[in-house]
Amino acid sequence: MNCLEKRILEEGVVIGDDILKVDGFLNHRIDTVLLRQIGEDFYTLFKEKNINKILTVEASGIAIACYTADQFKVPVVFAKKGENRNIGKDVYTAEVFSFTKGRTYAVSVSKLYLGPDDRVLIIDDFLAEGNAVLGLKSIVEQAGGTVEGVGIAITKTFQNGEKKLLDAGLDVRSLAPIESMAGGKIVFRQ
Amino acid sequence: MNCLEKRILEEGVVIGDDILKVDGFLNHRIDTVLLRQIGEDFYTLFKEKNINKILTVEASGIAIACYTADQFKVPVVFAKKGENRNIGKDVYTAEVFSFTKGRTYAVSVSKLYLGPDDRVLIIDDFLAEGNAVLGLKSIVEQAGGTVEGVGIAITKTFQNGEKKLLDAGLDVRSLAPIESMAGGKIVFRQ
DSSP states (O other): OOHHHHHHHHHOEEETTTEEEOIIIIISEEOHHHHHHHHHHHHHHHGGGOOOEEEEETTTHHHHHHHHHHHHTOOEEEEEESSSOSSOSOEEEEEEEETTTTEEEEEEEEGGGOOTTOEEEEEEEEESSOHHHHHHHHHHHHTTOEEEEEEEEEEETTSSHHHHHHHTTOOEEEEEEEEEOGGGOOEEOO | OOHHHHHHHHHOEEETTTEEEOIIIIISEEOHHHHHHHHHHHHHHHGGGOOOEEEEETTTHHHHHHHHHHHHTOOEEEEEESSSOSSOSOEEEEEEEETTTTEEEEEEEEGGGOOTTOEEEEEEEEESSOHHHHHHHHHHHHTTOEEEEEEEEEEETTSSHHHHHHHTTOOEEEEEEEEEOGGGOOEEOO
């Protein structure tokens, strides 16, 4: 069991059978000591991949992406949500449907910060239905770059996202893959 | 001249007389080596203050806040924007008017993560009119905590925010205080 899984068992709060709240150390209050460990764990998983850029989406992916970038010694780019953001008109963009919010939103990256030479590691905090990562994959491909891997902190493997990303040919790895939270009991995949 | 000021002169883009874009290293693409230096600089400025929490607001404040928190060895809390966020109903909240966007938005922090024992350093990337920091100050005070200082990466000292925060009794310090960008020429305060 790694640091993140241990922390989830200690402090994660399960609501119903499928919502996990980790606001105490990841999504609202941030424990940067844990985040550095997460960054090291992602580096261990993907260090063979010759990655030269980390891509995530605002807001809760940013901190994890930064500590991962520290290990790879490469820059982070975070995609912006919504249409009217102050990053200019020359952007790559994708539509993402959020099941949680029941609506579609746009994610965008300026064309200045992604290109055909980029070998990208996509990082995010949660994987459930996988649509945000598919949106980021589309953006990388629009730029002519390649997605070398997808590093997820917490994956709900009982939802569809992981399978969708694997089916799309992505190398997806999760630090805390959760098979079940039924009855409030968290079971990690071995 | 510190690292941030140097980088602004090298890569910042001035639009008109009052907009500075630093998307290449701070607000969209992130250079984490620079951010670690910024964290060290904030620590030097505020290390006498016995700070036990860093508070910022999503999204572009998060990375700077994390690297500052690393130096102080304390947690970060980032306030969430908007009303319908998944942090529960038991929140401290404040209304912030954004001149850039011409509208008011809410910022909120769960009552779980701020309290009367908190001695807070507020961190943000930009200071222009100061309303976001005043909103965070209100949230800290609702929690019964104290704002020990305000660390800003880039302050447009030709706008009203810095004066408003000083008038409110806050200890505001900026790594890159910009007196003027008239004609596209950036002049830092000495």
